[in-house]
Amino acid sequence: MTGRDLKSLELSALWRGLTRPDSAGTDRVVPPTGFTAQLTVFAAAAMAFLAVFALALALATGRLAERWSTELGQSATIRVSAPQDQIDDQTVTVMEVLKTTPGIAGSRLLPDAEVEKLLEPWFGPDVPVEALPIPRLIEVIEAKEGFDADALRLRLQGEAPGAVLDDHTRWRQPLVRAAGRLKVLGLFSLVLIAAASGAMITLAAKAALAANGQVIRVLRLIGARDITIATAFVRRFTRRAAMGAAIGTGLGMIAVWALPAADDAGGFLTGLGFQGWGWFWPLLIPAVAAVIGFGATRSAALRMLREVR
Numbered sequence: 001m002t003g004r005d006l007k008s009l010e011l012s013a014l015w016r017g018l019t020r021p022d023s024a025g026t027d028r029v030v031p032p033t034g035f036t037a038q039l040t041v042f043a044a045a046a047m048a049f050l051a052v053f054a055l056a057l058a059l060a061t062g063r064l065a066e067r068w069s070t071e072l073g074q075s076a077t078i079r080v081s082a083p084q085d086q087i088d089d090q091t092v093t094v095m096e097v098l099k100t101t102p103g104i105a106g107s108r109l110l111p112d113a114e115v116e117k118l119l120e121p122w123f124g125p126d127v128p129v130e131a132l133p134i135p136r137l138i139e140v141i142e143a144k145e146g147f148d149a150d151a152l153r154l155r156l157q158g159e160a161p162g163a164v165l166d167d168h169t170r171w172r173q174p175l176v177r178a179a180g181r182l183k184v185l186g187l188f189s190l191v192l193i194a195a196a197s198g199a200m201i202t203l204a205a206k207a208a209l210a211a212n213g214q215v216i217r218v219l220r221l222i223g224a225r226d227i228t229i230a231t232a233f234v235r236r237f238t239r240r241a242a243m244g245a246a247i248g249t250g251l252g253m254i255a256v257w258a259l260p261a262a263d264d265a266g267g268f269l270t271g272l273g274f275q276g277w278g279w280f281w282p283l284l285i286p287a288v289a290a291v292i293g294f295g296a297t298r299s300a301a302l303r304m305l306r307e308v309r
């Protein structure tokens with residue numbers, strides 16, 4: 001047996017060892033350590049961490065827009081501004097008008113304590129409400145069928161000239177629109193994060209392919225097809241992407257859980273986070289990262305193998 005024949009037998013044995021069923025598969029040709037492995041895991045973890053917050057933002061703003069649209073859409077406020085000797089009579093008149101107005105489920109006069117709380121952010125605590133010329137505020141609860149705001153305004157103008165109806169439309173719609181745009185921004189951020197993850201994994205896969213050029217040439221000599229070689233890198237990088245994304249998702253969910261509640265933050269936050277079944281949505285991030293890793297690595301590997309012959 002010549003030396004060339006012996007070399008061929010050794011290469012064939014190597015290929016059979018790499019592809020035998022009880023082994024780790026052809027992905028054994030990919031180095032298990034190195035900067036490509038660290039880069040892939042770190043990039044997947046960082047992007048998954050950011051994806052958790054982007055998803056939390058999208059869900060929170062969606063809930064906020066829905067709450068503003070439903071709750072504020074079924075409420076209105078009547079402000080009674082009149083001289084001191086007439087304000088009590090006009091307030092009683094307004095309450096009687098509301099009782100006979102179709103589409104109104106109920107109404108109540110805000111007590112001084114609630115008015116004081118509304119003024120506290122501007123004037124501080126212990127506001128002397130009784131000593132200030134503050135108008136009376138009446139909260140109106142709208143029924144499901146709604147009421148005719150224009151007709152109510154005309155009726156109030158005739159019976160209580162100092163009463164002004166505010167159905168919150170002027171400032172509710174911009175808030176709902178802003179919350180909707182924030183939701184779109186959160187979803188768009190998820191798309192950008194997915195694209196950035198794919199780009200980073202593609203670069204790592206290309207670096208691994210370039211670093212293993214000699215191994216690839218040997219595999220081709222013993223009859224390995226490009227799809228088989230690409231599968232080796234796809235398997236390894238898919239696992240790395242999924243593992244990194246799982247780590248980042250776990251850290252992101254812990255960080256979101258640790259955020260203070262809206263009440264604890266003095267109303268500054270709008271409930272950023274997940275609620276109920278919403279906590280299951282981030283669990284999809286590792287699976288999505290694995291799909292992105294599979295597609296990015298497969299595309300990069302096949303394209304690079306076609307270019308390098």
